[in-house]
Amino acid sequence: MSSDLFRLPGYIISGKIKNQEILAEDYINLVYDRINKIDVKINSFISKNYEAAIQKARKIDKKIKNNEKTGSMVGIPIGIKDNISVKGLKNTCASKILQGYESPYDATVIDRLKDQDAIIIGKLNMDEFGMGTTSEFSFYGEVHNPWNIDYVAGGSSGGSAAVVSSLQVPISLGSDTGGSIRCPSSFCSVIGMKPTYGTVSRFGLVSYSNSLEQIGPIAKTVTDIVLTLNAICGNDPNDNTTLNKQFEYKVNKIDEILSKNYNVGVLNNLIHNSEEQVAKTIYDKIDMLKENGFNVKDTSINYSDFALAAYYIIATAEASSNLSRFDNIRYGFDFDPEGYEWNSYSSHIRSNFGDEVKRRILVGSFVLSAGYYGKYYLKAQKIRNIIKSEFNRLFKFFDVLVLPTMPILPFKIGERGSAPLELYNLDIYTILANLAGIPAISIPAGFSKEGLPIGLQILSNEFNEQILLDIAIFFEQKDKFSEWNPVPL
Amino acid sequence: MSDYYDIKKLCSLSRIEIDESKIQQTSEKIKEIISFFNKLDEFELNEKEDNNAFENLPQSITTFTTTTAASSDKETKIDNYIKFEKKMNDLRNDEHNNKLTFFKDNNTNDVSTNNNSQFRFKFHNYKNGYVVGPRI
Numbered sequence: 050m051s052s053d054l055f056r057l058p059g060y061i062i063s064g065k066i067k068n069q070e071i072l073a074e075d076y077i078n079l080v081y082d083r084i085n086k087i088d089v090k091i092n093s094f095i096s097k098n099y100e101a102a103i104q105k106a107r108k109i110d111k112k113i114k115n116n117e118k119t120g121s122m123v124g125i126p127i128g129i130k131d132n133i134s135v136k137g138l139k140n141t142c143a144s145k146i147l148q149g150y151e152s153p154y155d156a157t158v159i160d161r162l163k164d165q166d167a168i169i170i171g172k173l174n175m176d177e178f179g180m181g182t183t184s185e186f187s188f189y190g191e192v193h194n195p196w197n198i199d200y201v202a203g204g205s206s207g208g209s210a211a212v213v214s215s216l217q218v219p220i221s222l223g224s225d226t227g228g229s230i231r232c233p234s235s236f237c238s239v240i241g242m243k244p245t246y247g248t249v250s251r252f253g254l255v256s257y258s259n260s261l262e263q264i265g266p267i268a269k270t271v272t273d274i275v276l277t278l279n280a281i282c283g284n285d286p287n288d289n290t291t292l293n294k295q296f297e298y299k300v301n302k303i304d305e306i307l308s309k310n311y312n313v314g315v316l317n318n319l320i321h322n323s324e325e326q327v328a329k330t331i332y333d334k335i336d337m338l339k340e341n342g343f344n345v346k347d348t349s350i351n352y353s354d355f356a357l358a359a360y361y362i363i364a365t366a367e368a369s370s371n372l373s374r375f376d377n378i379r380y381g382f383d384f385d386p387e388g389y390e391w392n393s394y395s396s397h398i399r400s401n402f403g404d405e406v407k408r409r410i411l412v413g414s415f416v417l418s419a420g421y422y423g424k425y426y427l428k429a430q431k432i433r434n435i436i437k438s439e440f441n442r443l444f445k446f447f448d449v450l451v452l453p454t455m456p457i458l459p460f461k462i463g464e465r466g467s468a469p470l471e472l473y474n475l476d477i478y479t480i481l482a483n484l485a486g487i488p489a490i491s492i493p494a495g496f497s498k499e500g501l502p503i504g505l506q507i508l509s510n511e512f513n514e515q516i517l518l519d520i521a522i523f524f525e526q527k528d529k530f531s532e533w534n535p536v537p538l
Numbered sequence: 539m540s541d542y543y544d545i546k547k548l549c550s551l552s553r554i555e556i557d558e559s560k561i562q563q564t565s566e567k568i569k570e571i572i573s574f575f576n577k578l579d580e581f582e583l584n585e586k587e588d589n590n591a592f593e594n595l596p597q598s599i600t601t602f603t604t605t606t607a608a609s610s611d612k613e614t615k616i617d618n619y620i621k622f623e624k625k626m627n628d629l630r631n632d633e634h635n636n637k638l639t640f641f642k643d644n645n646t647n648d649v650s651t652n653n654n655s656q657f658r659f660k661f662h663n664y665k666n667g668y669v670v671g672p673r674i
Contacts (some may be wrong), residue, residue, distance in 0.1 A: 289598070304643075340630065341555055355577065355578060355581050358575050358577045359578065369552060376553075376637070395553045396554060399553050400556070402554065404560075407556065407564070408567060408571070410554060411545070411552055412568060414548055415568070416553050418551070423581075424578075425575055426579065468567075468569055469570065470570055470574055
């Protein structure tokens with residue numbers, strides 16, 4: 050068996066396993082060899098699932114040998130962000146407070162992936178509870194960017210993006226509360242998608258800010274994104290926010306895409322505020338769209354200046370409420386309560402949250418406290434409504450909006466960790482989709498002079514994921530970005 | 539806010555301990571974040587217009603009826619073509635029912651309330667008699 054199989058996307062591997070060109074078991078062994086060799090440099094895994102993965106691979110081989118029906122993702126190895134519950138695996142959210150906690154059930158997305166015969170490879174590193182933009186705030190150490198291991202991988206789904214970018218697994222799942230899928234996808238030069246709020250079940254996702262977050266796929270090819278989305282989306286009785294709607298996404302042909310005459314809005318006011326190399330790369334992509342007959346026009350979004358503050362008020366308020374459940378009674382590690390009364394025991398245990406998580410809980414408690422509710426939370430919700438109206442206005446004229454995923458290039462590990470606001474400001478382009486609940490995708494757009502990845506972000510109206518995928522397919526075919534791999538690896 | 543005692547109070551409210559040595563640093567960072575949130579003060583919304591939006595809707599498209607339910611809550615009927623949202627302040631007028639008690643059916647693991655048998659909560663994940671796992 051060729052040792053270069055790890056370079057192939059998931060859908061091709063699946064085809065080879067189905068056609069009995071390769072055995073799922075051999076392929077999974079190859080994947081773990083690759084992980085053991087590469088991940089010492091990247092630190093993308095928190096826990097691995099070797100025994101169960103091999104068992105599942107053997108079952109798949111047996112099914113195929115017996116001509117039994119198999120799922121659409123047969124034999125594809127998938128990495129899972131460590132805040133999504135997988136039965137029998139540790140679910141730490143990269144936090145000390147959940148060290149050793151093992152999930153007793155599968156999240157709905159995991160159930161659905163297993164139904165399609167995908168193989169869960171392990172749990173991936175992240176910012177603690179999804180709170181961060183760099184994947185440096187993890188109890189298990191920071192994630193390194195495969196394009197330059199001295200640089201951050203982005204966050205909070207840094208492990209999910211880095212593991213795909215470094216060709217350890219073809220597909221991973223992340224969660225996106227304010228750009229947590231798109232930011233690391235941009236920094237690691239892979240595709241990351243946040244679906245419309247309500248498209249994918251959040252049952253089994255450890256909540257940080259439930260009105261903003263969604264689970265989504267990360268991969269190197271659009272076909273793998275489509276395959277995963279089709280597997281995980283749809284109504285779930287366990288999550289009342291999922292919509293009772295049928296979803297089916299396709300990989301359309303380029304001629305069909307070009308014939309649709311999509312109207313593209315360029316969010317100029319935001320692009321101008323990016324770093325020079327980022328803005329230039331994005332304008333090059335916009336020129337490509339123009340040259341290929343897309344209707345491209347400049348536009349701008351109002352009130353975006355207030356969006357970031359509104360986002361962080363809502364996110365911290367919800368975090369302070371959601372994280373109140375971590376009291377070491379229902380979850381957590383062994384700690385003798387002898388000598389403590391209840392409140393001091395609880396406070397002492399909760400001091401095991403990392404500094405950033407503690408800060409957000411405190412800020413959340415403050416903005417929700419009596420006397421400040423109207424000043425912060427109420428106003429933030431009003432701004433959220435206005436941002437949504439702004440998008441409704443823009444999507445009357447445009448099918449998609451384009452802007453950079455991140456305003457800056459990836460930076461060195463430890464360079465920006467000390468000032469929270471400096472990091473919060475980096476989310477300015479990604480939080481808009483979360484506030485409005487609309488879908489967004491980040492695709493590789495190019496590289497800086499230093500060889501650091503730059504991502505293009507595309508937004509569309511709710512439930513118009515197919516248009517995002519169409520534009521991504523256009524760039525995939527023109528740029529061949531799926532073949533861009535980090536050289537040292 | 540954000541002097542030493544305010545942070546201590548906030549910690550106690552949030553059930554979080556912070557090392558004495560880190561209080562000053564935490565206080566400064568929180569102060570910085572709150573100052574950033576104060577940017578919303580620049581956002582001038584016509585509050586009066588916003589508050590009157592509910593009352594100003596034409597009678598032809600919005601009607602109010604008083605139900606006979608025990609709660610005596612107002613019920614709002616709206617024509618299909620108009621999207622109507624509750625005022626933000628009205629979202630927080632729920633009252634906790636202290637008298638509500640729960641009974642567990644040992645056979646089905648379902649939980650029901652004493653005063654309304656229509657309420658049934660089905661929990662999926664039990665371990666040693668407790669509901670386990672992070673819930674959304």
